[in-house]
Amino acid sequence: MSEKLIPNGFCVLPWVSQFRDNDGVTAPCCLYRAQEAGALKLSDLKQAMLKGEWSPGCKDCQSFESRGGSSYRLQRNQQYPLECQQILDGKAQGLIDLDLRVGNLCNLRCKMCGPSSTRKWVQNWNELHPKEYGFSENALKGFLVNPWSRDPSQWDDLWQRSQNLKTLNFAGGEPFLSPEVEVFLQRFIDSGQAAQISLHFITNLTVLPESLLTKFSSFQQTSLTVSLDGAWELNDYIRSLSDFEVIAKHLHVLDQRFHELKLDRISVNTTFQAYNVLGIQALVDFLKQFKNILPLPYLNPLTDPDYFSAKVLPSDLRSLGAERLEKIATESVHAPEWLRSSFQQSIQFLREESPAHERLLGVLLKETLKLEKASGPSLKQVAPELYMALYLS
């Protein structure tokens, strides 16, 4: 039987996957913009996709592809070629891919995060952030309610629908802090299904429970994405309350036990922003010591909150940042293409002029001092070059 051509805008995820956010709200994937899709039902979304029409909720994939990039849609269609053909042939599909954000329980308070990602931001949020980014008292209280992941019946429901699962993704909050994740994994181990399932975690790696590690080898494979926004003090400055020495120790454990734990990939994800625009080289140098950890971070340019974006920096600083990224990418010819291309996208991001962002430089400078006063250290200590350029030029 000949393969059917995949229509433009078609994505396998609405048929085979479910994304569940920290607040329990579900969507076809983590990028799907439910607000922009409005009242569009899942069945309407599928019909539109079969006709080759882009949904307004899939704007991120559409704009990524229009710039020549490999979107999440293309990557996931490639992961599930058989299912794509079966859908185009009209065959029913069940759930094979779960992507779970297990709530806003996290031990960090990253500068660019908010209370929906970590409840450590609930206290003092309004005091430390611009008024237009504030929350009502009720909304703040809502962030302290137990997340969906604390309700055993929610896991029972997921378990009932997970009998043909192939991929299980966890993020948070911090999934390595969640006892419920371990209990859920144990169910797959006890039922014998684990060997058919690939696991993936996005973690801050500030904790590394042995009870979780020992479960990995029962699964087909496990990949880890570690969130790091710089090396040493710069990481701890951006990712407040973290301790890079502890994270480095955990990376060494994973590097040494890579094969024993049946790890498939360990990569680093960096939220590329104003604070680390000049500091990526130090992170790349740090990663060089490992055998089994990918040598370049994946750079993910921050867009929200907009005043922390690298785009708010003056053009001479952005040019210097772009030159440094160019040098790293040129020297890293053996790194995987998807990592090098994240550098190219970030270079393009830095070079695009954005007057709306440039007007926010004053907000960045003010916020930086306000946040440092509430809990140090200072930018002057951790990124003196950037500090001098921003405050003393």
Ligand code: SF4
């Ligand atoms: S096209 Fe993109 S945004 Fe839409 S469901 Fe697929 S992966 Fe998600």
